[in-house]
Amino acid sequence: MVTSNDSKVRTLQKIDKTLFVKPILMLDTILIVFPAVFIPLFIIVNPSSTLALFSAITNKYSKKERKKTAKNAVVYAAILLIIFAIAGSSILTYLKIEIYSLRIAGGILLAFVGLDMTRRGQQFGETKPGAEQKADFALVPLAMPSLAGPGAITVTIMSMQNPDFQLEWQILLIIAFAAILLTMIITYIIFLGSGIVIKVLGKKGMDAFTRVMGLLTVAIAIQFALDGIALWIPTLQ
DSSP states (O other): OOOHHHHHHHHHHHHHHHHHHHHHHHHHHHHHHHHHHHHHHHHHHOHHHHHHHHHHHHTTSOHHHHHHHHHHHHHHHHHHHHHHHHHHHHHHHHHTOOHHHHHHHHHHHHHHHHHHHHHHSSOTTOOOOOTTOOSOTIIIIIIIIIISOHHHHHHHHHHHTOTTOOSOHHHHHHHHHHHHHHHHHHHHHHHHTHHHHHHHHHHHHHHHHHHHHHHHHHHHHHHHHHHHHHHHGGGGO
């Protein structure tokens, strides 16, 4: 015969199991989602493609000035991407843009970015600064469009709108923050070692690495477009 005390004990055991199992499952999901957000973002940001530009801009700077420029560039870029991570979905809702439209458009845009990187060995939208320019190089062209360019912005918004990431918006936002911050920390470290990296790889090595990143960017772009088409087709029925 089951007493009320036994029933209470079993209920408490079930609650205890739920309290332990749910966080573990969520942690597993986060460990899967984080690389899925971070890797495409890092590939698109591709610090190596901006490294040559950074070195050209700061080649006559003191060590302190170079460090300050690197810090400002990654801070500006991180702020821009975080803004789009927070407000990107709201902008889509306000403009009544469906997620499949953004995926297809984002895929086309990323394809151009990747093809440009593959063809020229540099990031889309990059131009070498003129000798007489007096603008804040940390903001333009380093932070934007080199680091937080159209490709990185698209990937950030797409990550927050990915239906495969079955997590609460707040948790997904924290993951996006972490991915953005980690990307910018790595970028900052690469910028600080710009002289060593370029010396080791050389111009041809940097061009080759950027072209490989461009190929991966095109592959990601095609997958974005295919996912968008897959979401769009059922709406025609």
